[in-house]
Amino acid sequence: MKLNSSKVLIIDFGSQYTQLIARKVRESGIYCEIYPFSSRIDKIKDFNPAAIILSGGPSSVYDKDAPLISDEIFKIDVPFLGICYGMQLIAYLLSGEVKPAKNREYGYSKLEIAQKSKLFAGCGDDEPVWMSHGDIIVLPPNNFTVTSKTENGNIASFENEEKKIYGLQFHPEVAHTICGHKILNNFLFDIAEVKKNWRLSDFVEDKIKEIKTEISSDSNNNAICALSGGVDSTVAAVLVSRAIGDKLVCIFVDNGLLRENEARDVFKFYKENLSLNVKLVRAGKIFLSALKGINDPEKKRKIIGKLFIDIFEKEADKIKNAKFLVQGTLYPDVIESVPVYGSSSIIKSHHNVGGLPKKFNFKLIEPLRELFKDEVRLIGKKLNIPDAIIERQPFPGPGLAIRVIGEVTESSLKMLRKADTIVTEEIKKNNLYNKIWQSFPVIIPVKTVGVMGDKRSYESLIAIRAVTSLDGMTADFAKLDYDILRQISSRIISEVKGVNRVVYDISSKPPSTIEWE
């Protein structure tokens, strides 16, 4: 290990938990990055890691297209921790033996410690651990000791203490593995002896200084930023405005596809509470007329994305000496991701104000590009941005347009806004708003028969979508209480004119997606 290194490198083999490992390492006060498994060994060495973690992944080491890495990696003289697939890979590369398990181990298991290990210092004798694997290790590599087994008798961990190579068949990064945090910390601090070096308060001070130096090098330089009302663009704008004040001009486009009173409230808030130099562009009518007669989801997304860019460009042209463009890009947008499932074909073309095209001739300022969402939220709190913005559930760039299935009309938007207010109120009332990833209604262009006050009704249908998720990549429907669902349904039917039926979406992602379009 080169001296002075205090960064950890996580090599990604496609697990849905890779980013979670990184967040856990950072929560322990250590800076880390994620590289794809296909990274060259030189690039890995250049990062100068103090320790390397090999992530899990959905493959088997024997799959035709299994993500592999050269065994040269073990020549890098740092401690290694392989998690799940990462452990199987260690076994495979160092001549151990991996085999398909008779029964896939998924969910809880109990860890039976077989041999004392530094990795398990402070853990109990039969710790609950979270498993998710189809292959098992039947033979550890030479000079490796098995340190624990699962209750099924499968190898749960092994190590070569001298070489400091460790493997865990279970996932220490997930909350279900109660002792997981301790195990990761034992690896980081006791085995790899990494020093804490990652503090968000330092980050804020350093970034403000850095931005000041960069933008103020020429006193005529201005910066612009597109605000969406969401946490990322807001935190990025506030951070930059702390550095350069009104030299940052923010543009907030009301596309007419926002929630009830959102444009008005958010704009007022930006100006009065966050003292941002912000301009509101009312463009609802333009968006609505461009969407007239359009039913196809991808066409809708493309029209909205392009219009937004046209409008932003026009506004940006009016700002003198605008040389810099501030964007709320986050670390997950920067990581070269390993596809977790299926091909990399486009499922939905995302529109995001944080992702304006490079054709603009601005220098980019991306103050959050090293950060995860939860770190951005913490920074937002340090910058005194209130919870109403910091804790907001994600909201898609194309807004309510992709929650009105088929053609977007003024009347469907009106219905959807009312239903959205009710869903949000009920979810908040039951203290679920921050526990679930997203909760919202969708209008389906179908009418069904109902009976209201002895009369036949023939009215619109609304679906409620509420999901739990770690990162939006995979999701499960939220197991909402029937009483909450009943309350949402009866309020929508009685308060939203034109709706006589409410259904609950019980699909997970994959195979469904979170948004309906």
Ligand code: XMP
């Ligand atoms: P899907 O529907 O693909 O959504 O399962 C995953 C997450 O992404 C959000 N989403 C978007 N966010 N621009 C965004 O900024 C978009 O165009 C967009 N489309 C979907 C969605 O709300 C969910 O959180």
